[in-house]
Amino acid sequence: MTAIVELHDVTVAYGRRPVLWNVDLAIDEPCLYGIIGPNGAGKSTLVKAALGLVPLSGGSVRFFGRPLDDVRGRVGYVPQRESVDWDFPVSAIDVVLMGTFHRLSWFRRPGVRERDTAMACLDRVGLADVASRQIGGLSGGQQQRVFLARALAQEADVYFLDEPMAGVDAKSQERILRVLSELRDRGSLVVIVHHDLRTAASWFDRVALVDMRLVAAGATAEVLSRENLARTYSGHLDLLDEIGRAMQTGRRTR
Numbered sequence: 001m002t003a004i005v006e007l008h009d010v011t012v013a014y015g016r017r018p019v020l021w022n023v024d025l026a027i028d029e030p031c032l033y034g035i036i037g038p039n040g041a042g043k044s045t046l047v048k049a050a051l052g053l054v055p056l057s058g059g060s061v062r063f064f065g066r067p068l069d070d071v072r073g074r075v076g077y078v079p080q081r082e083s084v085d086w087d088f089p090v091s092a093i094d095v096v097l098m099g100t101f102h103r104l105s106w107f108r109r110p111g112v113r114e115r116d117t118a119m120a121c122l123d124r125v126g127l128a129d130v131a132s133r134q135i136g137g138l139s140g141g142q143q144q145r146v147f148l149a150r151a152l153a154q155e156a157d158v159y160f161l162d163e164p165m166a167g168v169d170a171k172s173q174e175r176i177l178r179v180l181s182e183l184r185d186r187g188s189l190v191v192i193v194h195h196d197l198r199t200a201a202s203w204f205d206r207v208a209l210v211d212m213r214l215v216a217a218g219a220t221a222e223v224l225s226r227e228n229l230a231r232t233y234s235g236h237l238d239l240l241d242e243i244g245r246a247m248q249t250g251r252r253t254r
Contacts, residue, residue, distance in 0.1 A: 096146065
């Protein structure tokens, strides 16, 4: 079976400082997939490398067995909130409409069909009532959901989200997770950079532990073992017992 996403020997360096080193990772089925590791481990860089947003020092990336440029319309991306200029004068629906641009021919502006799609996507994330509001005037959770709606408007097969739960309220987290689960259930792969180990056990079907290298990848319950976490979070072993309890709670509530 051809993998949906396959990274082979991916290496990224900023100047002379390596950030990722010889990462081999293949994801071959739709699921909620968590990319997890300590701060500075290269999690966001891994996603950006897959999407061609940072240059590779070595290795290759394939989607459905092909280069990204061949299938770019099938891949959606939600960046970290910190990387967005929220002062840019654009409304929520204008942001979501950007997700439809890849389906438009040159010089064609979004029309009624694209606007209807954008409104439907805003409704899916619970924000149809703020469509005309300037993006900078929304709360952090609302801003994140608008960017999720933009990705939904792309109608992709693969979605990458970089820390979508960071700095958002519990209501927005619940809404975002529900939408992402629906995407998975409809056959999409959803890859999420995530920092909170305590929720990872109950949120993700599969995970990859990253600390410059790929430490382990596979089914969540198997990968989030004490041994793998110790290898990934050296110096943070006091977290492991609490994480273990969270995992047991997550298993009981599934």
